[in-house]
Amino acid sequence: MPQLRDPSLLREAALVAGAWLAADPGTGIAVDNPADGSLVGHVPACGRAETQAAIDAAMAAWPEWRARTAGERCALVERWHALVLENLPDLARIMTAEQGKPLPEAEGEIRYSASFIKWFAEEGRRVGARNVTSPERDRRIIVLAEPVGPSAIITPWNFPAAMITRKCAPALAAGCPVIIKPSEFTPFTALALADLALRAGIPPGLVHVVTGTPQEIGATFAASPDVRKLSFTGSTRVGALLMRQCADTIKRVSLELGGNAPLIVFEDADLDLAVKATMVSKFRNSGQTCVCANRILVHAAIHDEFAARLGTAVAALHAAPGMEAGSTIGPLINAAAVAKVSAHVADALDKGGRILAAGGGRKDGNFARAVVIADARTDMRLASEETFGPVAPLFRFEDEAQALAMANDTPYGLASYFYTRDLSRAFRVAEALEAGMVALNTGSIAMEMAPFGGIKQSGLGREGGTAGIEEYLETKAFHIGGLER
Numbered sequence: 260m261p262q263l264r265d266p267s268l269l270r271e272a273a274l275v276a277g278a279w280l281a282a283d284p285g286t287g288i289a290v291d292n293p294a295d296g297s298l299v300g301h302v303p304a305c306g307r308a309e310t311q312a313a314i315d316a317a318m319a320a321w322p323e324w325r326a327r328t329a330g331e332r333c334a335l336v337e338r339w340h341a342l343v344l345e346n347l348p349d350l351a352r353i354m355t356a357e358q359g360k361p362l363p364e365a366e367g368e369i370r371y372s373a374s375f376i377k378w379f380a381e382e383g384r385r386v387g388a389r390n391v392t393s394p395e396r397d398r399r400i401i402v403l404a405e406p407v408g409p410s411a412i413i414t415p416w417n418f419p420a421a422m423i424t425r426k427c428a429p430a431l432a433a434g435c436p437v438i439i440k441p442s443e444f445t446p447f448t449a450l451a452l453a454d455l456a457l458r459a460g461i462p463p464g465l466v467h468v469v470t471g472t473p474q475e476i477g478a479t480f481a482a483s484p485d486v487r488k489l490s491f492t493g494s495t496r497v498g499a500l501l502m503r504q505c506a507d508t509i510k511r512v513s514l515e516l517g518g519n520a521p522l523i524v525f526e527d528a529d530l531d532l533a534v535k536a537t538m539v540s541k542f543r544n545s546g547q548t549c550v551c552a553n554r555i556l557v558h559a560a561i562h563d564e565f566a567a568r569l570g571t572a573v574a575a576l577h578a579a580p581g582m583e584a585g586s587t588i589g590p591l592i593n594a595a596a597v598a599k600v601s602a603h604v605a606d607a608l609d610k611g612g613r614i615l616a617a618g619g620g621r622k623d624g625n626f627a628r629a630v631v632i633a634d635a636r637t638d639m640r641l642a643s644e645e646t647f648g649p650v651a652p653l654f655r656f657e658d659e660a661q662a663l664a665m666a667n668d669t670p671y672g673l674a675s676y677f678y679t680r681d682l683s684r685a686f687r688v689a690e691a692l693e694a695g696m697v698a699l700n701t702g703s704i705a706m707e708m709a710p711f712g713g714i715k716q717s718g719l720g721r722e723g724g725t726a727g728i729e730e731y732l733e734t735k736a737f738h739i740g741g742l743e744r
């Protein structure tokens with residue numbers, strides 16, 4: 260168990276209707292530290308009954324919450340933000356214990372997650388009705404924005420805090436209760452955040468956390484007509500399944516799904532900047548990020564120089580437990596993740612790839628060393644599948660048209676990155692890349708004020724920015740006739 264200033268933040272329980280349902284170690288789900296396999300704690304294996312109880316309580320709590328003014332709701336959301344920052348050291352330690360990422364990265368994620376709470380506490384105050392032009396003198400038309408209603412939030416293990424706040428903060432600010440199903444690998448960060456929401460004064464029926472295996476909880480959400488909205492971050496396969504399950508109740512869905520991000524380095528790029536940004540994009544969270552560069556496409560004229568500089572930077576990475584000082588690559592989430600990374604590397608080497616550089620540190624257990632693979636080809640698994648690990652494959656290209664064809668040769672369309680100093684090319688390429696997010700001369704695209712989401716099989720809807728709260732709002736046209744002049 261992590262050492263905490265406030266040990267009560269580590270809740271071995273689910274949160275349903277304002278009550279903490281304690282885990283029974285005999286029947287509960289054990290959560291292990293991916294760095295060493297030690298037990299972090301247990302959470303209950305909730306199923307249909309607990310999920311339904313949470314839905315019923317959310318439905319009951321909704322009218323009072325939606326009737327509050329936006330200012331009243333957002334003041335409580337803002338208080339939640341303050342408590343998250345006050346408890347940052349404990350939240351980060353809980354996250355590193357269950358997820359594995361280096362502690363400074365976990366601290367960064369808590370700040371990142373708090374930024375969504377603050378942003379939506381502010382955006383919530385700006386949601387408003389608008390008048391539209393009337394076709395008749397005695398009629399007025401007002402377009403109202405109303406909360407969509409109880410929202411199911413299903414989140415992944417790679418960003419155990421930010422994926423929750425990016426969905427829950429806009430939902431709560433808009434006037435919707437939330438029922439969270441966190442990943443079974445990282446429930447404790449979610450539970451601590453929910454505890455802080457209660458301490459902030461957000462009423463008990465508004466935030467629920469049902470821990471357990473995904474299938475039964477997801478199916479209960481999908482089948483319930485009272486769940487008006489489902490927001491999911493995870494794989495395209497599960498996203499498609501949830502979308503099919505939600506069809507029967509015509510539920511609003513937001514899906515942030517898999518990616519296969521290209522990162523293109525053109526011949527005129529500032530190579531120092533390109534290497535620095537590639538390191539940020541590729542190795543954040545040990546490469547376990549949907550928006551990580553998965554394929555690095557490098558112009559032949561600068562390929563060897565870029566590869567050498569990237570190799571030097573990668574050699575300085577150090578795989579170690581996230582609590583250890585100097586760790587820059589934490590363990591992967593579990594053995595299956597390590598097996599996938601190893602299989603991608605082995606497949607690349609079988610097909611003619613070469614390991615050009617490798618990071619240091621641990622390579623046992625759930626640790627995978629960071630590697631740069633040269634001579635990558637499009638028939639390798641790492642070209643078409645998301646590796647979700649610290650592997651940087653370099654593909655060569657000869658001209659812009661070829662780079663764009665390679666970049667877009669994927670059913671996914673989440674993030675893409677490119678490096679150039681040519682302004683005309685910047686616009687041409689940004690407009691031609693098939694992705695919901697395009698980054699020029701930077702490796703970071705995730706921030707509270709910018710819309711985040713994908714096209715093609717990378718998903719539906721946007722989180723963050725001004726679009727993020729619209730996902731939790733319905734539009735109602737209010738017509739008023741017979742007005743006397």
Ligand code: SIN
Nearest residue numbers: 417418548549550705
């Ligand atoms: C993700 O991997 O799904 C989210 C990454 C981010 O917010 O940067």
